[in-house]
Amino acid sequence: MIKLIGSRLVLVIPQLLIVALLVFLLVYLVPGSVAGIVLGDSANPEDIARVEAQLGLDRPLYEQLGVYFGGLLRGDLGDSLIYGRSVGDMVLERLPATLSLVAGGLLVAIVIGVGLGMLAGVYARRPVDRGVTVFSSLLQSVPEFWIGLILVLVFVIQLRWAPVVAWTPPDEDAAAWLRGLLLPCLALGAGASALIARQTRTAVAESLASPYADMLTAAGVPRSRIIWKYALKNAMVPVLAASALAVGILFGTSLVMERVFAFPGLGGLLLTSVISKDFPVVQGAALVVCVIVIFVNLVVDIGYGVLNPRTRPQ
Numbered sequence: 001m002i003k004l005i006g007s008r009l010v011l012v013i014p015q016l017l018i019v020a021l022l023v024f025l026l027v028y029l030v031p032g033s034v035a036g037i038v039l040g041d042s043a044n045p046e047d048i049a050r051v052e053a054q055l056g057l058d059r060p061l062y063e064q065l066g067v068y069f070g071g072l073l074r075g076d077l078g079d080s081l082i083y084g085r086s087v088g089d090m091v092l093e094r095l096p097a098t099l100s101l102v103a104g105g106l107l108v109a110i111v112i113g114v115g116l117g118m119l120a121g122v123y124a125r126r127p128v129d130r131g132v133t134v135f136s137s138l139l140q141s142v143p144e145f146w147i148g149l150i151l152v153l154v155f156v157i158q159l160r161w162a163p164v165v166a167w168t169p170p171d172e173d174a175a176a177w178l179r180g181l182l183l184p185c186l187a188l189g190a191g192a193s194a195l196i197a198r199q200t201r202t203a204v205a206e207s208l209a210s211p212y213a214d215m216l217t218a219a220g221v222p223r224s225r226i227i228w229k230y231a232l233k234n235a236m237v238p239v240l241a242a243s244a245l246a247v248g249i250l251f252g253t254s255l256v257m258e259r260v261f262a263f264p265g266l267g268g269l270l271l272t273s274v275i276s277k278d279f280p281v282v283q284g285a286a287l288v289v290c291v292i293v294i295f296v297n298l299v300v301d302i303g304y305g306v307l308n309p310r311t312r313p314q
Contacts (some may be wrong), residue, residue: 019290032211074253077284087284098265103180108189117200124205140194148187148260166261184261192246201244204237237307244300248293
């Protein structure tokens with residue numbers, strides 16, 4: 001187990017370095033002078049020089065890179081150009097809402113996806129299987145924000161079953177926090193559930209059609225036990241892999257979903273920072289999201305190795 005974790009950690013370190021480098025170079029991918037973009041067309045050379053000094057852009061590139069990585073090692077993401085606050089503090093204020101939304105969306109995707117996939121796999125090549133396949137395709141083809149708008153229209157505006165303000169910090173009111181997450185997580189996880197459903201369906205259908213399943217049936221083992229003890233267990237490995245892929249998708253989609261449900265998450269922070277050209281905040285928020293996705297995939301990769309011993313290092 002220690003060897004498995006160590007081998008995966010060795011692979012994560014270069015990923016983190018590459019992501020940090022790409023985020024650092026994000027400023028240089030913007031056409032024109034960053035300081036000129038921040039200040040506008042009417043900026044004079046003195047103001048541009050002041051902003052460049054504030055951002056450290058007047059230094060050599062290697063020196064800027066050293067200062068940037070040194071700040072990361074200290075947990076310093078810089079300061080906002082607009083608000084003058086620490087980027088790390090601004091990101092940490094918004095992070096709980098985004099993490100709650102993504103975690104809830106992933107839970108919804110797994111529950112719906114595994115349920116639909118099990119149903120389709122057990123009744124493979126039958127009308128139930130075809131119906132689940134069509135339904136899953138519809139879930140994946142419909143944009144998540146459209147599902148979110150429909151849920152808001154029906155359950156918030158028409159029926160008034162859900163709160164208008166979706167986000168409540170869990171330390172203030174846990175029940176209101178759960179109620180507010182229900183609709184956003186349902187809309188967010190709908191599309192990802194189709195990916196998990198396909199993986200589950202394939203794994204379950206192959207398990208039930210295997211010679212081992214035939215042997216269990218001939219030995220008198222009840223079919224329900226074969227499904228739950230054998231087929232479902234085999235399906236967990238591809239479900240875990242699909243869930244890791246879904247995390248990155250959910251983070252990207254959550255940035256849009258936050259606008260639909262007025263969530264005070266990283267999506268709103270990124271949008272306002274891009275509009276106001278607050279580059280340190282854009283860099284910091286993007287880096288935090290990338291690091292979270294990398295570590296989630298690390299945990300899933302380790303879990304994959306635990307469930308599938310053939311992938312462990314020898």
